[in-house]
Structures are given as C-alpha cells and as structure tokens.
Amino acid sequence: MKKHIISGLAAISMLAFTSSAAVAEGVHTVKNGESLWDIGKANSVSVLDLMKENGLKSHEIHPGQTISLPERDVSEEDKALLAKLVQAEAKGEPYAGKVAVATVVLNRVDSDEFPDSVKEVVYEVSNGHYAFSPVQNGEINNSPSDESKKAVEEALAFRGQGQGSLFFYNPDTSSSSWITSTDTVLTIGNHVFAK
Numbered sequence: 001m002k003k004h005i006i007s008g009l010a011a012i013s014m015l016a017f018t019s020s021a022a023v024a025e026g027v028h029t030v031k032n033g034e035s036l037w038d039i040g041k042a043n044s045v046s047v048l049d050l051m052k053e054n055g056l057k058s059h060e061i062h063p064g065q066t067i068s069l070p071e072r073d074v075s076e077e078d079k080a081l082l083a084k085l086v087q088a089e090a091k092g093e094p095y096a097g098k099v100a101v102a103t104v105v106l107n108r109v110d111s112d113e114f115p116d117s118v119k120e121v122v123y124e125v126s127n128g129h130y131a132f133s134p135v136q137n138g139e140i141n142n143s144p145s146d147e148s149k150k151a152v153e154e155a156l157a158f159r160g161q162g163q164g165s166l167f168f169y170n171p172d173t174s175s176s177s178w179i180t181s182t183d184t185v186l187t188i189g190n191h192v193f194a195k
Helices: 002-025 036-043 047-054 077-088 096-108 119-122 132-138 146-158
Strands: 028-030 067-068 167-169 183-186 191-194
Touching: 036 047, 036 146, 047 067, 077 096, 077 119, 077 132, 077 146, 096 119, 096 146, 096 167, 096 183, 096 191
Parallel strands: none
Antiparallel strands: 028 067, 167 191, 183 191
C-alpha cells in the first residue's frame, strides 16, 4: 500500500512539474538589453505576433517584464527545410537576400493564393512546374549553412512586415516571361523580389 501511495505521489509530482514546465515554455522574462526582435528570433515567432499576444502598442519592453510567447506555426522540421531552400536558392547572395528568400516562403504560407504550410509551399507543383527549382534538381537535399539557418530565424521574426513579396527570380537566368511581368518590390544581389 505504501509503495502505491509513493508511486502515486511521484506521478502527481511529475505531472505538476510537466505542467509548470509547459507554462514556463510559453513565457519569456526580458533580460537586460533584449529587444522584441531578439526574443522573436530566439523563439521563432514574429515581432508582430509578440506585440499582439502581449497587447503592446510599441516595441518598448523592460528587463524583468514577462512576455507571453505565441504558439509557433513553423516546426523545427519546417525551419530545417526552409534553411535548405534558402541555401539552395540564395547561395552566394547577400545575407539580406537569404532573409528575403525565406520571407517569400512565409508570405506564401500566409497568402490565400498558396498552400498553408512551409512544406507544402516548398514542394508545390503548379501546372506541372515546381515552384522552386532546387526541389526539382535535388539541391534541396544539401545541408544548409549556419548563415541560411540564421536567415530563417530572422525571417520568422520579421514575418508580416515588409512589402509582401511572393516571388523572386534572377533576371539574368530566368526564361519565364510571366515572372518578369510581376510587380517588382526590390532587388537584392542577383534576385528581383516581386508580387
């Protein structure tokens, strides 16, 4: 009997610990010198979602302040896939171009015109054509650089801001007349970003 009581208490203690650990994962205590941008990148959530979740009207936060973290809708697996795509599409491009490539994918996820997940957007085939050539040629399977991984974290923190690019292309290598008819938003390195 004593043995059952002890194991019952252990199970209750473990459940309480698990429950409080889950709550702790959903909050962040602001450290000295930290910004919403830092918190967003570290937790793979957008600054806009952090502000909305916490009812913040500005980016101003203070050390010791408790910030609720919104639920992530991009899994670790999706982040890894996105980093591989960034590496394949923007290898040799400036860091800002890598962030912009990841942002295009996230913009597509958020758009009603495209699939609703990173994986579905990356592997999308439309009218018999892959949305991203590295999926077709196999470069999507190469390991991403640390810079590509960092670019994905930055794009996640930046999510929902910017000019809403849904496409990018290299005008020197693109053979599509359709893509060049889209509205150019900006150019970074060899890529034109458009919507």
